[in-house]
Amino acid sequence: MAPMPPSDELPGSAAHVLELVASGSATSRADLVRELGLAASTVSTRVQELVDAGLLTESGEGASRGGRRPRLLRVVAQGAVALAADLGSHHIRTGAVGLTGAPFDIDEYTFDLTAGPEPALDVLAERLTALAERQHAAGRTVRGVGVGFPGPVDTDGGRIIAPSRMPGWHLYELRDRLADRLGLPVLLDNDANVLALGEQRAAHPTLRHLVVVKAGRGIGSGVISGGRLYRGAGGSAGDISHVRVDAAAERPCSCGNIGCLETVASGAAIAAALRGRGIAADSTTDILRLVENGEPHATTLVRQAGRDIGAVLAVVVNFFNPEAVILGGALSGAEPLVAAVRGVLYERCLPMATRELTIDAATCGPDAGLLGAGHAALREPAPADGLRSRAAGRT
Amino acid sequence: MAPMPPSDELPGSAAHVLELVASGSATSRADLVRELGLAASTVSTRVQELVDAGLLTESGEGASRGGRRPRLLRVVAQGAVALAADLGSHHIRTGAVGLTGAPFDIDEYTFDLTAGPEPALDVLAERLTALAERQHAAGRTVRGVGVGFPGPVDTDGGRIIAPSRMPGWHLYELRDRLADRLGLPVLLDNDANVLALGEQRAAHPTLRHLVVVKAGRGIGSGVISGGRLYRGAGGSAGDISHVRVDAAAERPCSCGNIGCLETVASGAAIAAALRGRGIAADSTTDILRLVENGEPHATTLVRQAGRDIGAVLAVVVNFFNPEAVILGGALSGAEPLVAAVRGVLYERCLPMATRELTIDAATCGPDAGLLGAGHAALREPAPADGLRSRAAGRT
DNA sequence: ATCACTTACTTCGGCGATCGAAGTAAGTGT
DNA sequence: ACACTTACTTCGATCGCCGAAGTAAGTGAT
Numbered sequence: 001m002a003p004m005p006p007s008d009e010l011p012g013s014a015a016h017v018l019e020l021v022a023s024g025s026a027t028s029r030a031d032l033v034r035e036l037g038l039a040a041s042t043v044s045t046r047v048q049e050l051v052d053a054g055l056l057t058e059s060g061e062g063a064s065r066g067g068r069r070p071r072l073l074r075v076v077a078q079g080a081v082a083l084a085a086d087l088g089s090h091h092i093r094t095g096a097v098g099l100t101g102a103p104f105d106i107d108e109y110t111f112d113l114t115a116g117p118e119p120a121l122d123v124l125a126e127r128l129t130a131l132a133e134r135q136h137a138a139g140r141t142v143r144g145v146g147v148g149f150p151g152p153v154d155t156d157g158g159r160i161i162a163p164s165r166m167p168g169w170h171l172y173e174l175r176d177r178l179a180d181r182l183g184l185p186v187l188l189d190n191d192a193n194v195l196a197l198g199e200q201r202a203a204h205p206t207l208r209h210l211v212v213v214k215a216g217r218g219i220g221s222g223v224i225s226g227g228r229l230y231r232g233a234g235g236s237a238g239d240i241s242h243v244r245v246d247a248a249a250e251r252p253c254s255c256g257n258i259g260c261l262e263t264v265a266s267g268a269a270i271a272a273a274l275r276g277r278g279i280a281a282d283s284t285t286d287i288l289r290l291v292e293n294g295e296p297h298a299t300t301l302v303r304q305a306g307r308d309i310g311a312v313l314a315v316v317v318n319f320f321n322p323e324a325v326i327l328g329g330a331l332s333g334a335e336p337l338v339a340a341v342r343g344v345l346y347e348r349c350l351p352m353a354t355r356e357l358t359i360d361a362a363t364c365g366p367d368a369g370l371l372g373a374g375h376a377a378l379r380e381p382a383p384a385d386g387l388r389s390r391a392a393g394r395t
Numbered sequence: 396m397a398p399m400p401p402s403d404e405l406p407g408s409a410a411h412v413l414e415l416v417a418s419g420s421a422t423s424r425a426d427l428v429r430e431l432g433l434a435a436s437t438v439s440t441r442v443q444e445l446v447d448a449g450l451l452t453e454s455g456e457g458a459s460r461g462g463r464r465p466r467l468l469r470v471v472a473q474g475a476v477a478l479a480a481d482l483g484s485h486h487i488r489t490g491a492v493g494l495t496g497a498p499f500d501i502d503e504y505t506f507d508l509t510a511g512p513e514p515a516l517d518v519l520a521e522r523l524t525a526l527a528e529r530q531h532a533a534g535r536t537v538r539g540v541g542v543g544f545p546g547p548v549d550t551d552g553g554r555i556i557a558p559s560r561m562p563g564w565h566l567y568e569l570r571d572r573l574a575d576r577l578g579l580p581v582l583l584d585n586d587a588n589v590l591a592l593g594e595q596r597a598a599h600p601t602l603r604h605l606v607v608v609k610a611g612r613g614i615g616s617g618v619i620s621g622g623r624l625y626r627g628a629g630g631s632a633g634d635i636s637h638v639r640v641d642a643a644a645e646r647p648c649s650c651g652n653i654g655c656l657e658t659v660a661s662g663a664a665i666a667a668a669l670r671g672r673g674i675a676a677d678s679t680t681d682i683l684r685l686v687e688n689g690e691p692h693a694t695t696l697v698r699q700a701g702r703d704i705g706a707v708l709a710v711v712v713n714f715f716n717p718e719a720v721i722l723g724g725a726l727s728g729a730e731p732l733v734a735a736v737r738g739v740l741y742e743r744c745l746p747m748a749t750r751e752l753t754i755d756a757a758t759c760g761p762d763a764g765l766l767g768a769g770h771a772a773l774r775e776p777a778p779a780d781g782l783r784s785r786a787a788g789r790t
Numbered sequence: 791a792t793c794a795c796t797t798a799c800t801t802c803g804g805c806g807a808t809c810g811a812a813g814t815a816a817g818t819g820t
Numbered sequence: 821a822c823a824c825t826t827a828c829t830t831c832g833a834t835c836g837c838c839g840a841a842g843t844a845a846g847t848g849a850t
Contacts, residue, residue, distance in 0.1 A: 068846045
């Protein structure tokens with residue numbers, strides 16, 4: 001049950017201790033001893049370091065378990081935060097993420113990313129600078145920025161790769177451009193990946209293998225394997241959108257192929273289909289509203305989208321055998337979609353693969369992406385001055 | 396390029412050093428220093444330990460690279476071996492596997508596994524005992540046994556789980572039964588998994604993410620992620636056989652569902668289809684022979700099987716983004732199948748996923764399974780007396 | 791109230807893996 | 821023959837972690 005250490009570190013690293021305390025898995029040194037499996041003396045020294053560094057505090061005493069009362073530990077709320085930005089094709093959402101709790105100081109603006117990278121960079125830099133200033137004013141240190149982008153990302157290079165329907169973005173070095181503008185380290189990743197990280201950290205910290213689907217205007221998925229984000233050989237793992245499905249027949253897709261899942265089951269496709277029937281629908285919000293109002297065409301289309309997504313996920317579930325499939329993104333708010341995915345998975349997958357499989361809608365709502373991006377950014381650079389990472393303990 | 400350590404160990408473990416020397420990645424202490432990234436002094440001590448333990452020897456000197464000649468290292472061939480058994484639904488293949496090189500002392504018998512576990516155990520125990528005795532006579536120490544089974548396996552429990560078409564095997568504790576009979580530690584795994592391990596170790600030691608398909612009488616796949624075998628949450632990862640494909644329409648499958656890939660693309664299904672057209676075909680060998688002789692129905696069926704397998708693999712490749720897809724098993728000897736898989740993958744997958752993707756037939760032939768099973772068994776128990784594993788270095 | 795027991799945490803000495811520096815050994819190239 | 825390179829060993833020093841023992845502060849039965 002003990003959550004694994006974040007990133008590549010050995011158990012017992014400073015970041016790992018912080019993670020356990022922040023997530024509430026451990027509230028005292030004794031708890032940490034139990035969770036980490038390290039000697040009490042080792043934990044004591046590690047905690048002392050973190051207290052000295054100003055990242056942890058003692059705050060009162062807890063309930064006795066038959067002996068001396070434990071001295072409770074808390075992460076210093078005033079401590080470090082990361083800024084987070086979740087980019088959609090038609091909106092930008094920003095917020096601040098601390099070591100503990102939900103994102104805060106959240107803002108959302110409509111913005112058309114397809115207009116090209118430069119205007120987007122300007123808006124992002126401007127909004128994030130303002131956010132950073134508010135954090136400073138509140139006495140918090142801003143340690144970095146995490147950004148989720150709705151398209152393929154070269155995470156190592158910090159740039160966008162050939163996003164469909166977003167001319168001008170190919171090979172755009174968003175990470176370094178933004179870092180230059182803000183004077184802060186920036187971490188850039190795919191939106192489905194940061195969503196997966198957020199859902200895992202916040203809602204399912206104990207699960208080690210899960211698939212988080214982002215069903216919104218487009219369809220993507222983030223894969224967590226062995227408790228870590230899985231990117232695959234070329235960094236493009238998790239695509240389920242450009243898979244041929246029967247229902248899509250010969251429809252041309254933005255990827256250049258035909259019959260892709262995206263052409264029938266994405267929010268964009270559903271909205272287009274609705275418009276084709278004379279029903280006004282543009283965004284995923286419109287679709288959700290129509291479904292909630294019981295509009296029959298909308299409900300049918302969303303349910304069929306769920307079946308199509310389920311058909312693809314059935315292959316993924318048999319192959320990958322995850323502990324959970326989490327449905328996120330705007331469309332996951334539509335009950336018929338979730339129900340359809342569930343039905344298809346239970347019908348088509350091997351019993352061995354579904355016996356202990358959880359299939360659920362995401363619980364973190366629209367902030368999961370922010371949380372994941374922020375958490376990732378918060379852990380990326382050196383944890384704090386004077387605290388070396390214990391992963392590469394060379395002298 | 397440095398191969399990762401086997402199993403869960405830190406770089407620089409005794410087993411890791413042995414692996415590097417055995418695979419030819421390192422031939423001297425200086426090589427090891429470069430591969431492991433450890434200090435020269437550390438490598439020296441580690442090598443000395445292995446020499447003292449009788450697992451490594453110095454054998455002459457290598458070519459100078461502009462300074463003193465390196466002292467070449469070799470694994471002691473007379474050292475330890477593991478026995479390996481690769482079970483098929485209608486055959487058993489056994490052999491011995493050393494730290495280096497190909498399996499040897501190989502035997503294959505036809506045997507009907509569907510007749511139930513007890514007779515199979517008898518035959519296995521008898522043949523492996525004889526094999527072990529031959530190894531002892533040759534002065535080699537037998538350290539363990541690796542077994543690949545053609546069906547779902549609970550690797551932790553060492554038993555078979557609900558194999559289709561193999562009555563009596565459900566929950567059979569093959570590992571412990573065999574271990575009792577032989578007096579040796581036994582490692583039991585799925586046949587596709589040991590095939591994947593064998594192919595990776597022997598042919599693609601540098602690849603970290605690959606999918607190895609076993610296309611024989613049935614269809615299975617072994618997944619290697621991050622250089623390690625991936626089993627998924629319930630241990631059933633890698634199934635691609637029970638996925639619905641168009642071509643299979645309403646055909647009932649042994650898994651209880653309809654339209655599974657297995658009902659059209661497995662060796663068993665192809666043989667049945669041939670018999671339905673009045674062509675005598677029983678085993679995968681028969682199919683291969685027919686294809687090589689240019690029998691049009693056989694070729695068509697095999698090619699179509701390749702397309703169907705490719706359609707499923709396309710989803711897997713987009714999702715998992717491996718570095719390579721390796722086609723193994725008897726049917727991979729049929730060129731049309733390999734060609735069809737290639738064609739479908741390149742046509743259907745995202746360019747990002749196929750740009751650096753290798754799609755090849757397995758190179759290790761029928762011995763890959765033995766090699767994987769043997770290698771796994773060889774590394775499973777304590778490496779050798781007096782050599783503690785450096786992974787769990789508690790005092 | 792007191793005594794045995796439990797839990798929580800700290801202090802301290804020690805072990806083992808690894809490092810870097812320095813030293814030895816044995817080459818190559820001019 | 822001289823400087824330079826590579827290969828390897830020897831020798832403290834360091835660092836993380838451990839376990840034992842000690843301190844602190846509770847609970848619960850007599």
